[in-house]
Amino acid sequence: MIKTQNPLVRFVVDYFSRPNKNRFEIVDVLRGLAVVQMMIFHFCFLLKEFRIAFLDFSYNANWAAFRIVIVTMFLSLVGVSLKIAWERGLKRKSYYRRLAQLFFYGLALSLTTYIIAPSRTVIFGILQFIFVASILGLVFVRLVWVNLILGTVIIWLGFNYANPIFNQAGLWWIGMVTRGPVTLDYVPLFPWFGLVLIGIFIGHFVVHKPQLAPIKSWHAKDFVSQTLALTGRHSLTLYMAHVPIFFVFIYLFMT
Known part of the structure; x- marks a missing residue:
């Protein structure tokens, strides 16, 4: 526990320190870590867009690898979370509410990018992918080793x-294109749905293996991990909010 006399900091620390017995906090922490990395990536991308920093996102292998790491973390955790929710008795109300959020956030993102950058409109980005994967994943959620294979x-x-048949706009969501669409974000089913299936496979062992009980009972105790856990619990909201905030901040800085 962090010792402090500041009442505001103490309140925040105490709030973060409350363990949530209904959640796998290790999953929240990992998702929160992915969110932080995504924020760094998007902030740097906006610096490039505003021509504050000359960063090569198109041909630099390091930026491409960084994006792959972020997407891999997010999507494998989608599978893990789906499996955990299923094993605990999937709550339809919460599930449908989450799907509705993904659908409308994805639609809002597509409309916003169409207005701001019509030549790079997001058609099937990560939000649209997670929406589809959350539905398709239910078909495979009972399987174990089949998901790994x-x-x-x-x-x-x-x-x-x-x-080349997948180059048609109506088939972009599948993947396996020879010429990818010009867009700010593109996450097709091939190869990325494979990560969701592997996440479901991992989730099975997290739930059922007694040897992994410490993972299920683990709770964040230090300030950093508690902050990451809170970030992971609100990842969707932060995904939608952080880019506009960064955009306004950089714009005000420039002016």
Whole structure:
């Protein structure tokens, strides 16, 4: 516990320190870490867009690898979370509310990018992907080893096979294109749905294996991990809010 005499800081620390027994906090922490990395990526991207920093997001392998790490963390955790929710008795109301949020946030993102950057409109980005994957994942949520095998195959196909037939706009969401769409964000089913399936596979062992009980009972105790856990619990809201905030901040800084 962090010792402090400041009442505001003490309140925040005490609030963060309350363990949530109904959640796997390790999953929240990992998701929060992915959110922080995503914020760093988007902040740097906006610096490039405003021409404050000359960063090469198109051809620099380091930025491409950083994006892959972020997306991998997010999407594998989608599978883990879906499996945990299923094993605990999927609450339909919460599930449908989450789907509705993903749908309308995805629609809002597409409309916003169409207005701001019509030549790079987001058609099937990460929000649209998670919406579709959250529905398709229910088909596979009862399976175990099949998910590992099928997920590996989907990832391999997504990175190693392409066909011009998938270049049609109506099929972009599948992937395996020979010429990808010009867009600010593109996350097709191939290869990325493979990560969701592998996440479901991992989630099965997290829930059922007694050896992994410490992971289920783990709770964040230090300020950093507690902050990451809170960030992970509100990842969708932060995803929608952080880019406009960064945009306004950079714009005011420039003016």
